[in-house]
Amino acid sequence: MLAIRAPRAFDGARAVEGGATVMIHAGKIVGVEPAGIDLPDGTILIDHPDATILPGLIDSHVHLCADSIDGALDRLETYDDAQLDEVIDAALQRQLAAGVTTVRDLGDRRYAVVDRRDAGGEEVRPTIVASGPPITSVRGHCWNMGGEAAGVQALRLAVRERVDRGVDVIKIMASGGLLTLGTDATATQFSDDELETIVVEAHAAGLPVTAHAHARAAVEQVVRAGVDGIEHCSCLTATGVDAPVELLDRIAAQQIAVCPTLGTDPEIGPSPRVLELLTRMCVSRDDLLADVARFHASGVLLVGGSDAGISTGKPHGILAEALVEAAGCMPAAAVLAGATSIAARTCGLDDTKGRLRPGYDADLVVVDGDPLADMTDIRRVRQVVLAGSVVGDPLGQT
Ligand SMILES: [Zn+2]
Incomplete structure (x- = not known):
């Protein structure tokens, strides 16, 4: 004992x-x-x-295939299997050293993280919950993870492929993103019909769906579609951040878990690409944090997650910084619950973690x-x- x-x-x-x-x-x-x-x-x-x-601790949003250096997602395409494995090894060890004993990976390539989850052996590493490649539109956000699909039938097949591969959660890219060139973080990527198809198909297989959504229009769309989680949930419009209280109330009522993916190395800050885009949209860090406080006040379930791996300022093991930022927006006990018990529920590990x-x-x-x-x-x-x-x-x- x-x-x-x-x-x-x-x-x-x-x-x-x-x-x-x-x-x-x-x-x-x-x-x-x-x-x-x-x-x-x-x-x-x-x-x-x-x-x-x-x-x-549970980091509910990581990318173990990403190597924690600016341009990480762009490089994914170029890695062979051995290189992917090496990046995943390093990521897992950095997470563990930071006290993160469970990670939810929301975007890999070639199911490399799903395969690692299932690999046996004596490896000392965090428990892995994984989505496989996120489903995105053609040349949409993070297309280089290999999950492009268009049209209701193709999307249904994309969900089925992930079910067959044994993923734990379906991840969809409902808006453009800040790190994939040529996508628009203020715009949607799918129609209502397409999103509904994904959610119905995933739920029929017993899997939750979490949606990357920066655009407010995408947040509204995925709430209508009945997703289980929203990543980022920045509520961006062409003129800044705008999260109306009715929308927050709907998210709270549907018990959708929101992961605001806070947390950046204070010495380094966000990647230059993200900074430039936010500046162009006149969106400040304070705007985003003010919304996290409003989400909490509205009763929205907030989970701790960092988007670790995607840039130099967001290395694996950065969850602590996400919690420090969140503590400026909500009570400390709620922040810690969001990185432990509430995160466990979001990961489907309510009875064990x-x-x-x-x-x-x-x-x-x-x-x-x-x-x-x-x-x-x-x-x-x-x-x-x-x-x-x-x-x-x-x-x-x-
Ligand atoms: Zn992400």
């Missing part, structure tokens, strides 16, 4: 009064006890005197300080426990 103890803990929804001793056996949490409890003989205790224990609770997977992160009081402490990763084993410490195995 392994016991991890700290004077503060967050259980996935709220602070645990007085901290906790998390008891771990055979990869599972078997008890969440008071910090001062006497331990049974033979228990290995790891005591963290000034730290906080949390469920392992995202909570300090007996029976759940023993994926934990221990950070110095108290992120509920100061979210920047979420950067201070002290220890990561994955499936009951302390990462990088042979003494902490269970």
Whole structure:
């Protein structure tokens, strides 16, 4: 038995009064006890005197095939399978070091991440939830991931192909994006009929659908179509950001999970291409953050995700910065729930991940300080426990 103890803990929804001793056996949490409890003989205790224990973090929006250097998505086309594998390896290790024990990959190439999810072996890496190549229009946003399709019948087949490949979620590109040249982030990419076809087909197969949507028109469209999640949800129009309250209310009422993909390395900032586009549209970071605060106030489910990998300012392992930014828009407990229990539900892992609770997977992160009081402490990763084993410490195995 392994016991991890700290004077503060967050259980996935709220602070645990007085901290906790998390008891771990055979990869599972078997008890969440008071910090001062006497331990049974033979228990290995790891005591963290000034730290906080949390469920392992979940980054709900990553691209493991992207190498964390500007132009990452443009380079995808040129990689052979061995190069893709190498990029995925490095991405997973950076995520794990940052306390991210589950990632939801929302766009790979040639199903490389789906295949990695299914690969056996002893690899120590985060749990993977994956969409495969996102479905996009011809030469639409991220077409270079290989998921172009046009017309109702082709889109139906595109969903079926992903179902056959065993994806966990269908990702669609409902608007243009900031990083694919020639696409328009303020415009839609599909008709209502096409989107409805995708959603009906995916739901019939038991899969959720999440939609990349920067354009407000695309957000309205995917809400009508009944998607389960919206990525970015920037609500861009030709003249800036505009998210009407009725739209937010509809998103909240339909319990659509919104991932605003915040988080950029403060030393580096967004990629030059993104900066230029936002400046041209007169959209500031503050406009986008103000909307995240309005989303929260409207009762929208917000999940933590970073779009990690797509640029130098958004490397793998950047989730902490997304949470720091979010903490400027909403209460800290809601931010942390969005990266643990709520994210787990969004990933379809509600029964196993995202909570300090007996029976759940023993994926934990221990950070110095108290992120509920100061979210920047979420950067201070002290220890990561994955499936009951302390990462990088042979003494902490269970
Ligand atoms: Zn993305």
